[in-house]
Amino acid sequence: MRRQRCFPLPGGEGLRVRGTGANEYEGFPLSNSGLTDAPCPAFTHWKHRGTTYKQPPCAGFCAGQNIEFPSLPGGNHSRYLMRVMRQRRKIAVMAGNLLEWFPVHARSLPWRRTRDPYAIWVSEIMLQQTQVKTATPYWKRWMRELPTVAALAAAPEQRVLKLWQGLGYYTRARNLRRAAQLVVARHGGIIPDRLDDLLALPGVGRYTAGAVASIAFNQPAAILDGNVTRVLARLFGITRSPREAAVNRRLWELAAAMVGAAAESKAPRACSRLNQALMELGALVCLPRQPKCDSCPLRQPCAARRKGLVGEIPAARLRPSAERRYHEVFVLENNGRFLMRQNPDAGVNRRLWQFPGYESQAAHRPTPADLLGRLGIVAARLEPLKTVRHQIMRYAIETRAHRAEFQRQEHSWAKPGRWVSLKELAALPLPSAHQKIAQMLTGGAQSETPSGASRLRRRRPGRAAPIPPPPSGSGSCPSPAPRRRVRGVPGG
DNA sequence: TTCCGGTACG
DNA sequence: CGTACCGGAA
Numbered sequence: 001m002r003r004q005r006c007f008p009l010p011g012g013e014g015l016r017v018r019g020t021g022a023n024e025y026e027g028f029p030l031s032n033s034g035l036t037d038a039p040c041p042a043f044t045h046w047k048h049r050g051t052t053y054k055q056p057p058c059a060g061f062c063a064g065q066n067i068e069f070p071s072l073p074g075g076n077h078s079r080y081l082m083r084v085m086r087q088r089r090k091i092a093v094m095a096g097n098l099l100e101w102f103p104v105h106a107r108s109l110p111w112r113r114t115r116d117p118y119a120i121w122v123s124e125i126m127l128q129q130t131q132v133k134t135a136t137p138y139w140k141r142w143m144r145e146l147p148t149v150a151a152l153a154a155a156p157e158q159r160v161l162k163l164w165q166g167l168g169y170y171t172r173a174r175n176l177r178r179a180a181q182l183v184v185a186r187h188g189g190i191i192p193d194r195l196d197d198l199l200a201l202p203g204v205g206r207y208t209a210g211a212v213a214s215i216a217f218n219q220p221a222a223i224l225d226g227n228v229t230r231v232l233a234r235l236f237g238i239t240r241s242p243r244e245a246a247v248n249r250r251l252w253e254l255a256a257a258m259v260g261a262a263a264e265s266k267a268p269r270a271c272s273r274l275n276q277a278l279m280e281l282g283a284l285v286c287l288p289r290q291p292k293c294d295s296c297p298l299r300q301p302c303a304a305r306r307k308g309l310v311g312e313i314p315a316a317r318l319r320p321s322a323e324r325r326y327h328e329v330f331v332l333e334n335n336g337r338f339l340m341r342q343n344p345d346a347g348v349n350r351r352l353w354q355f356p357g358y359e360s361q362a363a364h365r366p367t368p369a370d371l372l373g374r375l376g377i378v379a380a381r382l383e384p385l386k387t388v389r390h391q392i393m394r395y396a397i398e399t400r401a402h403r404a405e406f407q408r409q410e411h412s413w414a415k416p417g418r419w420v421s422l423k424e425l426a427a428l429p430l431p432s433a434h435q436k437i438a439q440m441l442t443g444g445a446q447s448e449t450p451s452g453a454s455r456l457r458r459r460r461p462g463r464a465a466p467i468p469p470p471p472s473g474s475g476s477c478p479s480p481a482p483r484r485r486v487r488g489v490p491g492g
Numbered sequence: 493t494t495c496c497g498g499t500a501c502g
Numbered sequence: 503c504g505t506a507c508c509g510g511a512a
Binding site for chain 2: 131175203205225226229288396
């Protein structure tokens with residue numbers, strides 16, 4: 001029995017099937033049904049290093065390398081190889097199209113105008129779960145304030161969180177800072193270019209490591225994010241859910257094949273460009289809803305388009321409907337200062353600051369008695385201030401802020417907090433809902449997104465003035481602060 | 493109101 | 503491998 005090599009894919013020297021020419025199988029019905037990881041139909045066993053296995057290691061294309069197997073010239077196995085070959089050729093064409101498309105159509109984004117791995121890394125972390133439009137002003141401010149790994153490593157956590165405020169997923173910011181410290185300690189402040197070293201950094205997973213390796217260092221590392229998943233699933237007509245482990249594996253293979261094909265091209269910085277092109281196509285053309293297939297550079301080979309499945313791919317995830325939650329929070333004023341509390345080290349929004357409050361089962365109008373019972377605080381003139389709605393995971397949270405005049409703290413069990421001036425308040429990192437409430441106090445016009453906040457720069461949060469009116473249980477009642485009109489409070 | 497999404501962690 | 507984390511856009 002003759003033996004034949006299963007050539008490495010992607011990349012490699014090209015497939016040669018003995019006794020067959022490239023055109024012999026033109027017209028062979030390609031499996032475009034998406035997951036092509038069905039084993040080669042031609043054989044039921046294969047040999048690798050002396051061991052015989054029942055099935056080929058091939059997932060999709062012959063992914064296994066240097067594996068010998070019995071050849072069946074002209075038979076099913078050759079057909080299989082032909083399919084593999086055509087798939088590869090198709091991928092090379094698609095990669096070429098993308099490489100040409102990108103420089104013409106890509107948005108000019110600030111992190112694309114640099115090759116500084118730190119700048120690119122920061123952008124990739126920010127762009128996790130966050131859209132370009134949102135992240136851009138944050139990135140600019142961040143690079144201004146913390147322009148190097150060393151600067152980030154040396155920055156106090158509270159300052160880093162403040163710079164992140166509004167982006168959500170605050171663990172990203174904490175991890176970014178820790179990772180910078182590790183880069184300083186382990187790599188002398190130089191961002192490593194090896195995938196393994198990148199993966200060892202907190203907050204850097206498979207996607208981000210690949211993104212930094214390819215975009216900053218032009219290595220043929222695969223990336224698969226939401227955009228790329230959608231593009232590849234449609235391109236290859238993958239109808240099964242990308243969340244299935246096997247499908248996800250397949251998508252990573254395809255992503256690797258794409259960047260591998262780019263690596264063989266002559267285009268400058270091809271790997272960097274290809275990966276960015278895949279994401280850019282997903283962001284500009286291959287949109288989740290209403291994709292712009294007419295202007296897609298890959299409309300020709302796109303399997304989903306040919307089959308009219310663009311709307312069905314990628315398979316949607318079913319989510320349980322959101323459960324309603326209510327947070328009652330209190331803007332307690334005392335002599336121009338407001339009571340704020342810092343979250344503990346565990347749980348939601350850890351180490352961010354919030355107005356004191358509690359969770360309630362249903363929306364209701366809290367009474368002074370509620371306030372005393374829940375927070376141990378006696379207050380006067382309770383009135384609704386603002387309601388903020390947002391959705392987190394399966395919870396639709398309604399945060400209802402109430403304004404009240406602090407009188408005294410009754411219970412020693414009550415959690416302490418810090419009384420802060422408006423200026424100090426503006427420097428604390430707050431979750432978005434609370435930031436929106438704080439904006440009612442500091443004046444609606446001033447936004448705490450990077451675009452608007454000028455007067456807050458240079459502040460070092462967390463170093464606020466000595467803690468004012470200690471809520472002592474003594475019962476001594478601070479003289480009521482003169483009532484200040486606060487903008488945004490409905491008259492009456 | 494619904495949908496979208498990388499990484500860490502258990 | 504399922505779940506928690508967040509905010510924004512359609």
